[in-house]
Amino acid sequence: MTVSEVLRTQRIELPSWAFGNSGTRFKVFAQAGVPRDPYEKIADAAQVHRYTGVAPSVALHIPWDKVADYPDLAAAAKDDGIELGTINANVFQDDDYRLGSVCNPDPRVQRKALDHLLECVDVMDATGSRDLKLWFADGTNYPGQDSIRARQDRLAEALHAVYERLGGHQRLILEYKLFEPAFYATDVPDWGTAYAHCLRLGERAKVCVDTGHHAPGTNIEFIVSFLLRERKLGAFDFNSRFYADDDLMVGAADPFQLFRILLEVRLGGGFEPDAGIAFMLDQCHNIEPKIPGQIRSVMNVQEATAKALLVDVEALTAVQLAGDVLGANAVVMDAYNTDVRPLLADLRAEQGLAPDPMAAYAASGHAERIVAERIGGTQAGWGA
Numbered sequence: 001m002t003v004s005e006v007l008r009t010q011r012i013e014l015p016s017w018a019f020g021n022s023g024t025r026f027k028v029f030a031q032a033g034v035p036r037d038p039y040e041k042i043a044d045a046a047q048v049h050r051y052t053g054v055a056p057s058v059a060l061h062i063p064w065d066k067v068a069d070y071p072d073l074a075a076a077a078k079d080d081g082i083e084l085g086t087i088n089a090n091v092f093q094d095d096d097y098r099l100g101s102v103c104n105p106d107p108r109v110q111r112k113a114l115d116h117l118l119e120c121v122d123v124m125d126a127t128g129s130r131d132l133k134l135w136f137a138d139g140t141n142y143p144g145q146d147s148i149r150a151r152q153d154r155l156a157e158a159l160h161a162v163y164e165r166l167g168g169h170q171r172l173i174l175e176y177k178l179f180e181p182a183f184y185a186t187d188v189p190d191w192g193t194a195y196a197h198c199l200r201l202g203e204r205a206k207v208c209v210d211t212g213h214h215a216p217g218t219n220i221e222f223i224v225s226f227l228l229r230e231r232k233l234g235a236f237d238f239n240s241r242f243y244a245d246d247d248l249m250v251g252a253a254d255p256f257q258l259f260r261i262l263l264e265v266r267l268g269g270g271f272e273p274d275a276g277i278a279f280m281l282d283q284c285h286n287i288e289p290k291i292p293g294q295i296r297s298v299m300n301v302q303e304a305t306a307k308a309l310l311v312d313v314e315a316l317t318a319v320q321l322a323g324d325v326l327g328a329n330a331v332v333m334d335a336y337n338t339d340v341r342p343l344l345a346d347l348r349a350e351q352g353l354a355p356d357p358m359a360a361y362a363a364s365g366h367a368e369r370i371v372a373e374r375i376g377g378t379q380a381g382w383g384a
């Protein structure tokens, strides 16, 4: 596929929770005009698509986005020009989960967590979603607190039950995270653990790489390359980190890393239409406005993708095979150092979009409108 073909067909999914209020454990700064329910979150996501043209779906988090009538929510999304996407399960915000969810030593809690995961598949059936994303906050804080091995057994059993429940077109996407909220031993701490569980489950179980879930200095592009080669890369949760799971805007902390990751996606065939890689944002906008924060993030992914596509792979292979270390590095750096903003502006204009989505949204008056209209009710927040 050519550079512009990939850029025209690339799709970036938005997280519903990016539009609600969020913060740190120290303070949540509420913003005026923030959605009060899943319908308003979807309306905000539709604004991001309206100005970028490449973000036509929104991921839900259950029960944060629980509604009485999911087909009705899907219809509302359709009216707004977007779709409902990945369903994210939440088995971490209940008092019962103090010692974990599916890995909890108490069979009653294990069952409760599994029931929620199965209920999420029911939601997928109602929304027409393809992917179920599973992230477990499970782990232990102290040596000896629980059996690491028994917890893996419980995890495997629950994953198996969920996988069995999926329809033939649905996928289980397992997300790993180095630490937090468990600090001693996390039950799915890394890509290797996620990969091993997915391998046992089968073809439709894949790994999610959340870019914020690694130790500093981890070579994430290596993980991406490896998983793609094994056909086990299912999704990205894009965000940026300086210190831990910061959930800042993708491409903000280290745009070069994002470029290197997307270059491996390209080299591994991950932009091909049948590769089945879901490119998703997983971010929280604690201090910046949320809709512009999402627009900026989508543009950052697009810019890094464009640079990755500009790498002259033929030239790169030739110098690699000749053992020309500096020449190979130069080919990659030439692409990274290209200003791709004019190319993307032209592409937008071709598609009838404003060349500068940030400016176009700011000029639309939408931000002022939602502040004036969304009066009363309770604003959605991380956890509601």
Ligand code: LRH
Residues within 6 Å of the ligand: 017, 088, 135, 175, 177, 210, 237, 245, 282
């Ligand atoms: C966990 C995580 C996971 C959750 C989301 C809210 O840190 O990345 O993807 O679903 O945050």
Ligand code: MN
Residues within 6 Å of the ligand: 135, 175, 210, 237, 282
């Ligand atoms: Mn995530």
Ligand code: MN
Residues within 6 Å of the ligand: 210, 212, 213, 245, 282
């Ligand atoms: Mn995270």
